[in-house]
Amino acid sequence: MSPTATAERTGEVLLELSGITKRYGANTVLDDVSFKIHQGEVVGLLGDNGAGKSTLVKTMSGVVTAEEGDYLWRGEKLGTVNRQETEKRGVETIFQDSALVPSMTITRNIFMGRELTNALGLLKLRKMDGIAAQILDSVVTIEGIKSPRQLVGSLSGGQQQAVAIARAVHFKRSLLILDEPTSALAVRATEALLNYLLQLKSEGVSSVLVTHNLHHAFQICDRHIVMNHGRKILDVRREDTSVEELTAAVVEGPEGLRRHREGKPLA
Amino acid sequence: MSERSGQVTAESVPVAGGAAVEDDATDSTSATSAPGGSAPTRKRTLADSAPATTAERLTERLRQVRGRGALEIGLVFVLVQLGCVIYYLVDPVGFPYLEKSNFNVLSQSIPVLAILAIGAGVLIIAGEFDLSLGANFTFCALVFTRWYADGASAWAAGGMALLTGIAIALVNGILTTKARIPSFIVTLGMMLFWEGAALFYNGTTAALMVPSETVKQVFTADLGFFRGQVLWLLGVGVLFWLLVHRHRLGNHIFAVGGNPAAARAISINPDRVKIIAFGILGLCVALAAVLTAVRTGSVQPGTGRGMELKAIAATVVGGVALSGGRGSVLGMVLGAALILTVQDILLLGGAPGFYLDLFVGLIIVAAALFNRMIEGRAK
Numbered sequence: 001m002s003p004t005a006t007a008e009r010t011g012e013v014l015l016e017l018s019g020i021t022k023r024y025g026a027n028t029v030l031d032d033v034s035f036k037i038h039q040g041e042v043v044g045l046l047g048d049n050g051a052g053k054s055t056l057v058k059t060m061s062g063v064v065t066a067e068e069g070d071y072l073w074r075g076e077k078l079g080t081v082n083r084q085e086t087e088k089r090g091v092e093t094i095f096q097d098s099a100l101v102p103s104m105t106i107t108r109n110i111f112m113g114r115e116l117t118n119a120l121g122l123l124k125l126r127k128m129d130g131i132a133a134q135i136l137d138s139v140v141t142i143e144g145i146k147s148p149r150q151l152v153g154s155l156s157g158g159q160q161q162a163v164a165i166a167r168a169v170h171f172k173r174s175l176l177i178l179d180e181p182t183s184a185l186a187v188r189a190t191e192a193l194l195n196y197l198l199q200l201k202s203e204g205v206s207s208v209l210v211t212h213n214l215h216h217a218f219q220i221c222d223r224h225i226v227m228n229h230g231r232k233i234l235d236v237r238r239e240d241t242s243v244e245e246l247t248a249a250v251v252e253g254p255e256g257l258r259r260h261r262e263g264k265p266l267a
Numbered sequence: 268m269s270e271r272s273g274q275v276t277a278e279s280v281p282v283a284g285g286a287a288v289e290d291d292a293t294d295s296t297s298a299t300s301a302p303g304g305s306a307p308t309r310k311r312t313l314a315d316s317a318p319a320t321t322a323e324r325l326t327e328r329l330r331q332v333r334g335r336g337a338l339e340i341g342l343v344f345v346l347v348q349l350g351c352v353i354y355y356l357v358d359p360v361g362f363p364y365l366e367k368s369n370f371n372v373l374s375q376s377i378p379v380l381a382i383l384a385i386g387a388g389v390l391i392i393a394g395e396f397d398l399s400l401g402a403n404f405t406f407c408a409l410v411f412t413r414w415y416a417d418g419a420s421a422w423a424a425g426g427m428a429l430l431t432g433i434a435i436a437l438v439n440g441i442l443t444t445k446a447r448i449p450s451f452i453v454t455l456g457m458m459l460f461w462e463g464a465a466l467f468y469n470g471t472t473a474a475l476m477v478p479s480e481t482v483k484q485v486f487t488a489d490l491g492f493f494r495g496q497v498l499w500l501l502g503v504g505v506l507f508w509l510l511v512h513r514h515r516l517g518n519h520i521f522a523v524g525g526n527p528a529a530a531r532a533i534s535i536n537p538d539r540v541k542i543i544a545f546g547i548l549g550l551c552v553a554l555a556a557v558l559t560a561v562r563t564g565s566v567q568p569g570t571g572r573g574m575e576l577k578a579i580a581a582t583v584v585g586g587v588a589l590s591g592g593r594g595s596v597l598g599m600v601l602g603a604a605l606i607l608t609v610q611d612i613l614l615l616g617g618a619p620g621f622y623l624d625l626f627v628g629l630i631i632v633a634a635a636l637f638n639r640m641i642e643g644r645a646k
Contacts, residue, residue, distance in 0.1 A: 095528065095532065099532065103593040115515045121515045122515075125513070
């Protein structure tokens with residue numbers, strides 16, 4: 001039996017969204033979306049532009065509150081869903097560009113909002129630098145980072161992602177949401193990142209990978225959720241699907257999915 | 268191998284189109300392709316590329332200072348001072364720079380502008396402006412003078428001035444963050460409001476006071492070459508250097524100004540941080556107003572007019588990015604000092620009044636150009 005399957009069957013349900021509906025004015029961007037994410041699971045969230053991926057990410061991370069539907073964490077319904085509540089539970093979102101502050105050092109970014117201070121609130125910079133160096137050494141192996149006191153703005157896209165991930169890992173987040181993490185990365189950095197998600201998984205951390213790149217998603221995700229015009233049209237484990245089916249669902253929506261299942265792949 | 272996850276093992280993660288990766292696989296890639304915590308054979312660490320020699324460490328240190336924008340201004344400041352000293356040594360009569368009288372003037376004007384620049388600069392780092400700084404300054408100076416002249420103790424008058432300054436700034440902060448009106452507009456309106464309020468409160472005549480010897484000693488003591496205001500600047504400078512560069516709050520101020528979305532994602536409340544930054548500005552404005560009131564003993568209703576632009580100019584000269592998120596307290600102080608030193612040089616050289624603004628204007632534009640170049644490189 002594959003360990004993945006075991007994890008999925010025995011893994012506790014970490015996050016459950018149930019009947020989530022979100023409207024912007026007359027525009028329904030999420031329409032009755034429900035799914036579960038288990039502990040230690042890597043879930044691919046796929047869909048074309050405008051499918052509702054970003055809003056779903058914001059809902060999961062607590063930045064956006066849905067009009068209808070429930071947010072359950074480890075089976076317990078959250079009364080109010082906001083960033084403070086989800087942050088407390090260990091949800092961390094790594095947005096494509098906005099996870100870090102370019103004008104600050106790596107150390108200050110890693111400890112942003114969770115600074116180590118003395119009783120007066122003064123920063124323990126030396127200690128934080130030391131820990132940051134350790135984190136960067138132990139979890140992220142992206143070349144070219146010289147010192148934790150480098151400004152993040154001077155790093156490449158891959159290095160910045162690495163720092164954001166290092167931060168999430170150090171603070172023992174339980175659910176990592178990565179919004180298009182590979183779009184700015186070079187090939188090798190992408191490989192490192194994907195491997196890194198697998199490493200996290202083995203440590204029991206769940207992640208949601210939002211991506212346009214089906215190949216990246218298919219390689220490492222245990223399960224795939226495909227969104228189309230605000231609806232979930234596919235929620236399937238890797239064993240039960242193929243890159244072709246996912247492609248059909250993402251590109252052509254429910255229609256393409258139906259045709260694929262009837263054995264008539266898209267032209 | 269039991270920790271390996273599913274069918275996908277680490278080695279089986281070739282990135283689509285990434286065949287070239289294997290060709291130049293270095294120790295770093297072999298390290299990354301070992302998930303599940305298995306120990307890599309050779310791992311590239313920070314220590315490998317960390318500065319080893321003193322020279323390298325110094326370069327690294329300089330680069331960090333540059334990143335905050337204080338290096339260029341520091342160099343320019345030192346050069347200007349050197350030039351002045353040399354000029355003085357050559358021609359002490361024609362250019363009395365290193366004289367007690369000159370330093371007395373400088374040490375009274377620089378601290379006031381520098382303290383204002385610190386207030387304006389901290390707020391700019393947080394991503395907001397306060398154009399009502401000058402009007403706030405006038406109002407605080409009037410409050411202090413009137414209370415003191417009416418027989419209140421210096422403590423009470425000073426306390427009232429501080430409360431006034433902080434309250435005026437906090438109103439700006441709350442309107443900016445809670446009502447979501449750009450601070451530029453809010454504080455532009457408030458500038459006119461408080462200018463009018465100063466006339467309403469005091470009329471068009473000057474408010475007068477005669478500070479006691481103790482008050483003079485506390486705020487503007489004659490320390491030989493320098494005046495007491497320099498000590499106030501030193502205190503305020505160290506305090507805010509600690510707060511901005513060495514305190515949790517400072518970290519949040521940079522974060523909020525540098526990338527509000529990132530700050531929010533990490534559950535820092537940008538509104539709260541910005542309101543605090545407005546409060547800091549109010550505190551600085553009130554203190555600068557008290558220093559000025561004690562020195563002059565008379566406050567005109569137009570005393571602070573244009574002060575907001577001078578303070579903002581000083582921060583720009585000192586390397587603060589107007590877009591927020593970048594700057595240093597040392598830079599702000601040096602920026603104020605440089606602007607006033609250049610004014611002083613022109614005065615000593617006997618330049619007519621209108622020359623002053625001409626040169627100060629040039630310095631500001633040149634400083635902005637410098638900043639632009641630094642920012643370009645930082646990105």
